[in-house]
Amino acid sequence: MGRIGVVARPDRRRPIVRVNNSLAETSGGYLASPVVNTIRRRLVLDGPGCIARPHGSILHCLGVHRASGCSPNCGRQSPVIGPPRCLTFKPSYLRHFVFPKRRLAYFIAFPRGSTWLTSPSTGRQNAAHFGSLRCAPAPVTSNVSHMQTRPVRYYIAAAASALLFARAARADAGVPLLFLTLPGMVLALLPVIAIEAIVLARTFRSNVLSVLKASALANIASTLLGIPITWVVLVLLQDLTGGGRSYGLTTPLQKLLAVTWQAPWLIPYEGDLYWMVPAASLALMVPFFIASVYIELAVVLRIVADNPPLLVRRAVLRSNLLTYAILCFLNAGWLISSLSRGAAHG
Structure with a gap:
């Protein structure tokens, strides 16, 4: 047997x-x-x-x-x-x-x-x-199929409705940070794919070309799907916890909360957006990193199934730590440069 x-x-x-x-x-x-x-x-x-x-x-x-x-x-x-x-x-x-x-x-x-x-x-x-x-197969009816596919469409429609509602409610009263940071992440997609492919290849002890597809698909999924969904969730959490209104920038704590708690949709403090945008972008790297790790892990596990899952988890975590460290370093440089220019003009 x-x-x-x-x-x-x-x-x-x-x-x-x-x-x-x-x-x-x-x-x-x-x-x-x-x-x-x-x-x-x-x-x-x-x-x-x-x-x-x-x-x-x-x-x-x-x-x-x-x-x-x-x-x-x-x-x-x-x-x-x-x-x-x-x-x-x-x-x-x-x-x-x-x-x-x-x-x-x-x-x-x-x-x-x-x-x-x-x-x-x-x-x-x-x-x-x-x-x-x-075991004879049971007949598949259109009603059952509709009921099983309905939850997926429901969640997609709910997320889209929440996003449209947030945009309509804040069209003149905020800065949706996703539309400022996502283009930069899309531009950085090619070097990120290359770097993570090298890390995956070294961890799996294989050549880069054998894992390039996994790296590309995983990063495309996390950038075009995971990051926007994460941002929508963060916007909803910001609204539900009272972060949709202005609290001022008088104290250091208020400034910190304005670029962390209220980072997904910035309150339009016109004279301070020059430093708030890069600071909030740097703060959003943390939830974006977590979402990227989980989404890329799910994609890579399906493509490189010959490797043990624990090894795949280690490789995905290492590759994301490296690429997000580079992105945070560049973002920190953007913040320092903005603060320097603001101090010079102020």
Whole structure:
């Protein structure tokens, strides 16, 4: 049936237990078995498959995407407990799961046409006995598909409405900093992609060209998607916490809050915008950095799935630390230059 063994990766101290299942026809994919890795409680799911946990008579799958129009369980009336039907999988997608300390019954399931091959975990290393479970696909209706795609459209429409409302409400009473900083970030996209590709290549011990695509797609996604969404969230938080009105610039604390708390949409202090814009841009580097790390990590994990996720996280964090340090250095120079010119003219 399958061959169970311990594979120790050179860049990871913890061994990962895998099941090489040729019967499931996973196109060379590997499925890790939690039954033999009970000490570390870690497993890797690489390739099409499903890791399921029984909850009553229904199995809940982890790391899979349920197709529309599917019932939650196809093994309810079957003597062999199987995973839910109508599941779609992403091949070559690497995902780590950490299991709870208490012992639970887990199943490793493989799609093979309309048949599910399942392997219950019994806590023994020879628990690779597969049972079959046939499951007819449920019909997909347009109503169910509409209901499942509606939340995505709802969130997009809500974000767009919030942005339009903020722009309409503050058309004459503020400076939306996104429209001043985003063009500069777009211009810096090419050197940032090159720098982060070099960092990724050195971390993965590969050539730059092999990770250039991952760096490019990750940075494009974070710049054109992550930063604007982060800015919209910050504008909403600024409004909800009372940062939409003027408090003055009399004290140092008021000046600090004006370029941090009120940085997403600056209050138009006309005589002080020359230093407030670069100072607020420097303050926004922190939330933009956090958003970039998470978005780029999600993109890079899907593209370079052959590398361990911990190594990918380290590489993405290092590359973003380097590029954002350069951006902060340039932004600080802009702020110092603006303060110098303002002092000379004042």
